[in-house]
Amino acid sequence: MIKQAIIPLAGLGTRLLPLTSVFPKELLPINGKPGIEYILDECIEAGVSEIIFIISKKKEMIKKYFNNDSFYKSIIKKKKDPRIIKEYKKIHFFRKKIKFVYQNKPLGTGDAVLKTKKLIKNDYFLLLLPDDLIMKKNCSKDMIKIHKKLKGSVMASMKVKKNNVDRWGIYSIKKNIDKSNFKISDVIEKPNTKDAPSNNAVIGRYILSKKIFHYLQNQKKGKGGEIHITDAIRRMILNQYLFIGHKFAGNYLDCGSMKGYIKSGIEISKL
Numbered sequence: 001m002i003k004q005a006i007i008p009l010a011g012l013g014t015r016l017l018p019l020t021s022v023f024p025k026e027l028l029p030i031n032g033k034p035g036i037e038y039i040l041d042e043c044i045e046a047g048v049s050e051i052i053f054i055i056s057k058k059k060e061m062i063k064k065y066f067n068n069d070s071f072y073k074s075i076i077k078k079k080k081d082p083r084i085i086k087e088y089k090k091i092h093f094f095r096k097k098i099k100f101v102y103q104n105k106p107l108g109t110g111d112a113v114l115k116t117k118k119l120i121k122n123d124y125f126l127l128l129l130p131d132d133l134i135m136k137k138n139c140s141k142d143m144i145k146i147h148k149k150l151k152g153s154v155m156a157s158m159k160v161k162k163n164n165v166d167r168w169g170i171y172s173i174k175k176n177i178d179k180s181n182f183k184i185s186d187v188i189e190k191p192n193t194k195d196a197p198s199n200n201a202v203i204g205r206y207i208l209s210k211k212i213f214h215y216l217q218n219q220k221k222g223k224g225g226e227i228h229i230t231d232a233i234r235r236m237i238l239n240q241y242l243f244i245g246h247k248f249a250g251n252y253l254d255c256g257s258m259k260g261y262i263k264s265g266i267e268i269s270k271l
Contacts (some may be wrong), residue, residue, distance in 0.1 A: 002144050004119070005048045005126040008037060008112040010103040011055040015257045024059050026130050027073070028261065031054040031268040039130050040094050046140040048126060051097050052119055053110045056104045064244055066095040066252060108226025114216040122210070124153070127229075129204025131256030133264060134271060139205050139248040146181055147207045152242030155184070155233075157204035158252055166190050169202035169230040171245050184243040190223055200245060202230065204250065212236060 013025035020028075026036040043051055055062050072088040075081075099119060103112045104148035113127065124147065128138055143154040143268070160168055167190065187202065188195070206229075216230040222228045237243050253267055254260035 001122065002046070002124055002126050002147065003048060003122060003126060004050045004052065004143050005043045005128060005140075006052045006054065006113060006116050006120075007036075007128050007130055008054045008103070008109055009036070009059055010054050010063055010106065010112055012058070012106065013256075014262060019258075024062050024260075025061060025256070027065055029265075030255060030261070031265045034065070034129055035133070035141055035264075037090075037094075037134050038135075039128050042134070042140050042146075043126070043128065044097070045138050046144055048140075049097060050099065051094075052099050052101060054101050054103050054115055056102060056106075059243070063100055066091055066098055068105040079177060089264075106126075106226075108222075108228055110216050110219055110227035110229040110232055114213060114227075115145050115230055117210075117213045118214075120210045124207055127204075127206040129210055132203070132204035132256060133253040133255055133268075134203070134248055134250040135268060137248065137250035137254060139203075139246075141249065141251050143207050143246050146244060146246055148178070150181075150242065150244060152244050153209055153233075153236075154207040154244045154246050155187075156203040156248050157182075157226055157245040158203045158248070159199050160201040162196070163193060165193055165196040165199055165201070167201075169228075169233075170196045170198060171200040172204065173200065173245065177244065180247045180249070182245045182247075184237060184245050186237060187230055187234050189228045189234075203248070205246075205248070208233075209236075209241065211241070239247050 013020035027034045084224045101115045148156050169189050172186035174183040176182045219232050222231045253264040255264040
């Protein structure tokens with residue numbers, strides 16, 4: 001069973017400056033709701049019971065957002081506003097499911113995931129990247145179904161433009177399982193256009209075996225001097241671990257850039 005999810009939140013969010021100069025990007029409102037809450041809703045609906053936030057000391061505001069009881073209680077005591085009461089109950093519900101770990105040096109997603117090693121209890125866990133929103137269809141829930149059926153790791157997949165492959169991890173496809181899923185023979189982090197094996201890109205949803213921690217402990221720094229989760233995954237694939245690419249059915253929104261953030265609010269308002 002997939003009962004734990006990891007969400008890396010320690011990044012500085014420089015693509016959303018100046019908004020993120022004092023405010024974490026994950027708390028920025030998207031159509032009136034903090035972006036991180038869309039990810040939390042996806043986790044809860046998929047059956048996750050514990051969510052591990054990876055933050056840094058510079059992102060303590062995220063922790064405060066979920067632990068601001070005295071503020072809410074004082075406001076509710078004075079106003080008894082049903083909307084505020086509802087929001088407080090929702091935040092309190094989330095807080096009971098959240099644990100925090102710290103990544104104070106920006107050494108990449110692989111390093112961030114490694115910080116959670118002692119907290120992961122079961123053989124597999126869910127990893128969600130908060131810049132990637134998938135709306136209308138719960139991608140995590142669908143991936144969990146595939147994992148239960150095939151007993152392997154699962155990663156979300158989407159076709160991207162060939163001239164944009166250097167922004168993504170890109171899959172080599174071993175063989176198709178069905179119209180929505182395929183076995184992966186390799187994955188390359190941010191390849192050059194001429195070296196990319198396909199235009200099937202890794203999107204920020206993963207079901208991973210906790211055996212990946214062994215690979216991350218010995219993972220050398222990759223592009224940009226960071227420890228990439230994709231590089232560790234690649235080594236596991238080459239060691240014959242089963243990895244499945246899942247072509248998700250939902251609407252993908254990239255809210256990690258200014259253009260994408262603005263577009264996300266507009267698109268969600270239409271749903």
